[in-house]
């Protein structure tokens with residue numbers, strides 16, 4: 001309990017810095033803990049990881065928060081254009097790869113810190129992590145053997161999976177070389193051996209087959225042809241294997257190429273590939289209390305409120 005008290009204080013100190021620089025997120029950052037009683041347990045690990053990556057240095061933490069603000073601002077500006085034009089601005093994967101994933105400074109200072117802060121302060125990301133910890137990880141307890149995460153990024157999800165199930169051995173694949181550096185630090189912080197990260201374009205091939213468990217979170221919308229990646233994941237998964245999959249819907253970003261307009265579109269694509277849907281949730285980016293309110297969820301979806309489809313699938 002003492003430990004949770006410390007991490008709650010830590011999150012409060014992040015929130016204070018964030019609101020002093022970016023007061024417009026006051027409501028959403030206050031509402032997420034209010035509407036989600038398990039917030040302290042879910043937010044604990046990303047909060048500690050941020051402190052570790054920033055070496056508990058207030059100046060480094062402030063810089064990482066500025067990275068999160070930069071990311072939120074880019075989203076906001078691009079989202080206004082998206083609502084007007086109904087298409088995402090970028091279409092060229094090679095351009096995004098060169099400007100974003102291969103840009104070491106941007107990935108280190110803005111992109112990965114922003115993704116980690118999103119688990120604390122963005123309602124859709126908090127919900128992704130909640131579902132991963134509370135629903136997906138318990139389902140994987142009977143599994144053993146190989147795991148592979150596509151677009152492993154900072155490595156938090158794979159690290160949590162491996163921490164909770166010592167019978168699994170994992171690798172990650174990511175196109176950005178920075179993913180390996182951050183995943184190394186995150187997995188070691190959680191007391192694991194470093195998770196091997198292969199720097200590859202997952203759309204070309206998935207180099208580890210026969211996986212018992214796979215993860216592909218926030219990657220599909222980054223590809224011009226997400227269906228092709230889903231087919232490769234299906235081929236790389238064992239019969240009966242489990243996949244944790246998320247995909248952004250009606251949500252612009254610095255690197256989103258493929259527009260999903262509803263969670264039906266995502267579900268239809270995964271079922272068309274052959275997967276069976278075990279869990280189907282939608283995580284909204286909103287300050288509203290949508291979690292147990294079906295009608296509000298339907299209204300938000302109809303209004304094209306940005307959200308994330310969160311699916312647990314089996315082969």
Ligand SMILES: C[S@@+](CC[C@H](N)C(=O)[O-])C[C@H]1O[C@@H](n2cnc3c(N)ncnc32)[C@H](O)[C@@H]1O
Nearest residue numbers: 101115151152153174175176201202203217218
């Ligand atoms: C939004 S991040 C998601 C990171 C992490 N999975 C999460 O849920 O926070 C997308 C990740 O996918 C990686 N990525 C994008 N396109 C890829 C590709 N074609 N092959 C491998 N990785 C890719 C990016 O480098 C980035 O780390």
